[in-house]
Amino acid sequence: MKTQLKSSRNGLASLFLASVLLALLFSAKAGATPLCIRLKTDTGGERSLPVRIGGSMRLSFRHSIYGSQVDEVFSLRPGGFELTQVRFGEARLAEFYGYEIASRDNDAWVVTPAPVLLSSLKLNLSADAVMFLYFDQSPYAKQLVIQPGSALSLAVESCDQGANG
Numbered sequence: 001m002k003t004q005l006k007s008s009r010n011g012l013a014s015l016f017l018a019s020v021l022l023a024l025l026f027s028a029k030a031g032a033t034p035l036c037i038r039l040k041t042d043t044g045g046e047r048s049l050p051v052r053i054g055g056s057m058r059l060s061f062r063h064s065i066y067g068s069q070v071d072e073v074f075s076l077r078p079g080g081f082e083l084t085q086v087r088f089g090e091a092r093l094a095e096f097y098g099y100e101i102a103s104r105d106n107d108a109w110v111v112t113p114a115p116v117l118l119s120s121l122k123l124n125l126s127a128d129a130v131m132f133l134y135f136d137q138s139p140y141a142k143q144l145v146i147q148p149g150s151a152l153s154l155a156v157e158s159c160d161q162g163a164n165g
Contacts (some may be wrong), residue, residue, distance in 0.1 A: 016150055035078065035157070036159040056074065057134065058074070080117050082118070084114075086110070086112050089107075125147070129148055130148055132146070
């Protein structure tokens with residue numbers, strides 16, 4: 001009987017400890033500051049978009065010399081943007097950007113660069129260029145159009161710090 005009671009107490013103590021740890025985990029997550037991407041235009045416009053850490057952002061454009069499609073895929077991190085994949089419309093673009101190895105994936109040549117965290121991105125478009133910005137890989141993801149001749153700065157920050165979007 002004593003062994004059974006001791007075993008029962010140990011089980012209750014373990015259950016109690018597990019529930020306390022779960023409560024702490026959930027309260028820490030609930031109190032965590034949500035992250036946003038702050039977008040600043042060259043004309044002074046500013047807004048913030050909420051994002052999820054580990055989510056993705058895709059920058060899509062046509063190459064200015066070859067006219068082929070380029071997609072840069074970034075993973076969103078607390079300190080910024082991590083380039084995780086570059087997709088080129090043709091193999092010569094991978095070579096143009098200095099990549100020695102690119103693999104074929106459907107209609108694109110794909111490169112997985114070494115991980116580097118970029119604290120911000122500054123995009124400057126020529127008068128004849130246009131870029132599209134997508135968040136997450138969903139086909140229904142809303143795109144942001146960056147107009148020809150404009151500039152845009154992007155930074156990952158706490159949503160409390162940025163302008164309202």
